[in-house]
Amino acid sequence: MDAIILQVLNGLDKGSAYALIALGLTLIFGTLGVVNFAHGALFMLGAFCAVTMQRILSASYTVIDETKTDFLGNPQKVDVPYVEGWFGPDIGTAIVDWSVPLAILFAIPVMLLIGYIMERGLIKHFYKRPHADQILVTFGLAIVLQELIKYFYGANPIPTPAPEVFRGSFDFGLLLGFAENTIIYPYWRMIYFVFSLVIIGAVFGFLQFTTFGMVVRAGMADRETVGLLGINIDRKFTIMFGIAAAVAGLAGVMYTPINSPNYHMGMDFLVLSFVVVVVGGMGSLPGAVLAGFMLGILEAFASMNWIKDIVPGIDQIIIYLVAILILLTRPRGLMGRKGVMEE
Amino acid sequence: MLGLSKKDTTFLLIVIFLTMATPILLQPFPEGSAMATFNAGYPDLMQRFAIFGIFAIGFNILFGLTGYLSFGHAAFLGVGSYSVVWMYKLLDYNVLPGLVLAIITSGIFALAIGYISLRRTGIYFSILTLAFAQMSFNLAYSVLTPLTNGETGLQVYTDDPQILMGENAPNVPHLFGLVMRDSYQLDLGGWLFTFNIGYYFCAVIAILAFYLSLRIFRSPFGMMLRAIKTNQTRLNYTGLNARPYTLAAFVISGMYAGLAGGLLAAMDPLAGAERMQWTASGEVILMTILGGAGTLMGPVLGAGFIKYFENIFSKINDTMLHGWFGWMPDGIEDAILFVSHFFVGKSWHLTLGLMFMLVVIFLPGGLVEGAQRIGRLFRRRGRKAGGPEAEAARQRNPGPAE
Numbered sequence: 001m002d003a004i005i006l007q008v009l010n011g012l013d014k015g016s017a018y019a020l021i022a023l024g025l026t027l028i029f030g031t032l033g034v035v036n037f038a039h040g041a042l043f044m045l046g047a048f049c050a051v052t053m054q055r056i057l058s059a060s061y062t063v064i065d066e067t068k069t070d071f072l073g074n075p076q077k078v079d080v081p082y083v084e085g086w087f088g089p090d091i092g093t094a095i096v097d098w099s100v101p102l103a104i105l106f107a108i109p110v111m112l113l114i115g116y117i118m119e120r121g122l123i124k125h126f127y128k129r130p131h132a133d134q135i136l137v138t139f140g141l142a143i144v145l146q147e148l149i150k151y152f153y154g155a156n157p158i159p160t161p162a163p164e165v166f167r168g169s170f171d172f173g174l175l176l177g178f179a180e181n182t183i184i185y186p187y188w189r190m191i192y193f194v195f196s197l198v199i200i201g202a203v204f205g206f207l208q209f210t211t212f213g214m215v216v217r218a219g220m221a222d223r224e225t226v227g228l229l230g231i232n233i234d235r236k237f238t239i240m241f242g243i244a245a246a247v248a249g250l251a252g253v254m255y256t257p258i259n260s261p262n263y264h265m266g267m268d269f270l271v272l273s274f275v276v277v278v279v280g281g282m283g284s285l286p287g288a289v290l291a292g293f294m295l296g297i298l299e300a301f302a303s304m305n306w307i308k309d310i311v312p313g314i315d316q317i318i319i320y321l322v323a324i325l326i327l328l329t330r331p332r333g334l335m336g337r338k339g340v341m342e343e
Numbered sequence: 344m345l346g347l348s349k350k351d352t353t354f355l356l357i358v359i360f361l362t363m364a365t366p367i368l369l370q371p372f373p374e375g376s377a378m379a380t381f382n383a384g385y386p387d388l389m390q391r392f393a394i395f396g397i398f399a400i401g402f403n404i405l406f407g408l409t410g411y412l413s414f415g416h417a418a419f420l421g422v423g424s425y426s427v428v429w430m431y432k433l434l435d436y437n438v439l440p441g442l443v444l445a446i447i448t449s450g451i452f453a454l455a456i457g458y459i460s461l462r463r464t465g466i467y468f469s470i471l472t473l474a475f476a477q478m479s480f481n482l483a484y485s486v487l488t489p490l491t492n493g494e495t496g497l498q499v500y501t502d503d504p505q506i507l508m509g510e511n512a513p514n515v516p517h518l519f520g521l522v523m524r525d526s527y528q529l530d531l532g533g534w535l536f537t538f539n540i541g542y543y544f545c546a547v548i549a550i551l552a553f554y555l556s557l558r559i560f561r562s563p564f565g566m567m568l569r570a571i572k573t574n575q576t577r578l579n580y581t582g583l584n585a586r587p588y589t590l591a592a593f594v595i596s597g598m599y600a601g602l603a604g605g606l607l608a609a610m611d612p613l614a615g616a617e618r619m620q621w622t623a624s625g626e627v628i629l630m631t632i633l634g635g636a637g638t639l640m641g642p643v644l645g646a647g648f649i650k651y652f653e654n655i656f657s658k659i660n661d662t663m664l665h666g667w668f669g670w671m672p673d674g675i676e677d678a679i680l681f682v683s684h685f686f687v688g689k690s691w692h693l694t695l696g697l698m699f700m701l702v703v704i705f706l707p708g709g710l711v712e713g714a715q716r717i718g719r720l721f722r723r724r725g726r727k728a729g730g731p732e733a734e735a736a737r738q739r740n741p742g743p744a745e
Contacts, residue, residue: 035466046579086411095435125704131465131466131708132410132412133703133707135412135466136628136632136699137700137703137704138704139625139628139699140696140697140699140700140703141696142696142698143574143692143693143695143696143699143702144693144700146692146698147690147692147693147696147697148685148693150689150690151684151685152691153694155689235561267622271473271477271621274470274473275470275473275474278466278467278470282466313482313485313486313487314480316478316481316482316484316485316486317477317478317481317482320474320475320477320478321474323470323471323474324459324471324474324475327463327467327470327471328459328462331463331467
């Protein structure tokens with residue numbers, strides 16, 4: 001029992017990442033009808049927003065500290081981050097320590113802007129082109145973004161730790177009445193899960209309860225009619241593209257303490273999140289979220305030892321296997337709408 | 344000749360001539376000159392031109408003709424490589440049995456994957472093929488280690504059976520004694536030409552592959568595939584089942600990919616799982632689109648283009664840049680060096696990505712379309728436009744062009 005709970009928990013954090021990326025992909029697909037292969041790159045850009053924030057906050061100047069000496073007896077040079085110089089050592093250290101959560105504030109405007117530029121500058125010209133062209137041009141864009149990041153940040157993963165307080169693990173077993181150290185779960189992964197729920201809730205709430213969201217939903221259902229009613233639907237959809245980019249970016253920011261970001265992390269996630277979107281059903285937002293969590297948890301279950309003993313290698317292929325089965329039995333995915341992508 | 348129209352025969356002869364003369368044509372700059380870096384006439388690169396040319400020609404039969412975008416062709420490439428190395432391990436270093444096995448196994452693989460994947464169209468087909476290829480890749484890395492040797496990659500060890508291995512047989516890949524890595528070098532007043540046996544072996548196979556694809560393009564079967572791309576629903580209404588045709592195209596292109604993978608192992612007796620990763624499938628898509636999907640010459644051009652840039656652009660470094668731009672004033676030189684750092688050396692992928700985007704945006708027909716447009720600029724209106732491609736198309740359907 002405890003092993004099963006542990007695997008569900010383990011699946012949640014990966015599932016959250018899948019769900020967030022798939023949500024953004026589906027938003028773009030549902031509104032603009034564009035298959036965005038650069039979405040993984042947006043996730044990666046978000047992660048590098050966190051890296052940039054960390055770099056900015058720990059930008060330092062050098063002072064000579066008379067109290068410390070090196071082995072020759074000379075006073076030592078010490079790097080002091082500017083924030084420490086400005087706010088005093090205590091608050092300064094805390095700010096540097098909290099760079100990842102602070103990066104959220106930085107990432108939202110940046111990602112909105114990137115999304116806006118991307119849509120106006122490139123995607124706009126591809127509405128009337130076939131899906132294959134959209135896939136190809138965004139694939140090219142993903143390569144370009146990836147290489148730019150590689151050029152500026154190098155090819156190695158960059159460690160971006162979570163704040164000190166969240167670095168430990170939490171003993172879930174004690175809470176549920178199991179023995180000590182049976183279900184141990186890192187704090188940050190828990191935060192990631194809660195964070196993703198908040199974001200998903202916010203996106204759904206935004207679409208469901210605001211006038212803007214209502215117009216967007218109406219546009220998704222019937223674009224022409226909304227246009228005929230005198231609403232500039234293109235503009236709203238552009239903003240939705242920005243929001244989708246911001247969702248992917250935030251997923252990336254918060255993911256950095258779990259896995260150190262490197263330039264090709266986006267591509268690694270892209271393939272899986274496409275599988276997630278298709279399993280959930282193209283164009284269905286709840287489907288994307290559901291499939292994201294489902295596949296994340298299934299992946300965690302398949303990596304349990306006794307399952308691996310029965311079917312060797314199942315942990316490597318489970319997601320693809322499920323995707324193939326679902327696509328063959330339910331052609332539109334779990335919750336897909338009729339008539340989407342069936343030309 | 345050979346069942347081709349006069350125009351196509353000329354086309355084929357030109358292709359044969361270009362392929363055979365590649366070691367000379369790609370070596371336009373004398374050794375030791377500043378431009379010698381741009382020479383591409385060394386065996387390893389030329390072999391890659393031919394091999395990836397075959398891969399792209401095969402992919403084009405599926406994507407270019409039927410419009411089905413497969414994201415899983417790398418799996419067949421990997422299967423082909425593994426088959427050849429296994430034949431080395433079991434029989435001997437002769438490449439022929441391995442290549443035959445590579446074509447057969449990849450054909451069987453393609454039949455199985457295609458049979459299932461072709462039940463869906465559009466993006467669902469792409470995702471299904473991607474899923475199968477990623478499954479093969481992950482399995483090759485983990486559970487199938489006895490077959491694939493996991494991360495190390497499959498290679499020949501001294502304790503392998505090699506039952507056909509003779510006393511004096513070479514212990515590198517060969518074709519009945521013709522060792523693949525042997526070359527004949529011709530030094531001609533500063534120019535150094537390398538004629539490599541491996542390259543000519545690949546080149547002959549590539550020409551055969553090209554001839555076959557030419558025949559497919561001009562055959563009723565090829566017309567049927569084009570009809571599927573144009574409008575599958577209408578085809579179904581005329582009472583034709585498209586599935587057998589698409590499946591046949593999928594299997595043929597899978598066999599081409601297997602052959603290409605086999606040749607990779609024939610040139611270098613190693614097979615690694617990374618050949619099956621989806622980025623390799625992405626690469627062949629890039630090649631086909633960049634050159635021009637649905638045209639005969641396009642995929643080959645695209646393959647050559649990408650492999651050339653991959654090998655040449657990534658070699659350019661600071662010293663060489665300094666050598667070229669050193670005569671400029673310091674400030675300008677620094678600026679040029681700064682900008683070119685984005686595009687050469689380790690970040691040549693950026694060049695590739697940008698070029699690919701530009702081609703998709705402005706030249707959906709790829710480099711071939713670009714060449715045709717330039718060609719049209721030089722001709723007067725009213726005269727026949729286009730190369731042999733457009734010519735042949737006009738012969739087949741004399742109606743108004745699209």
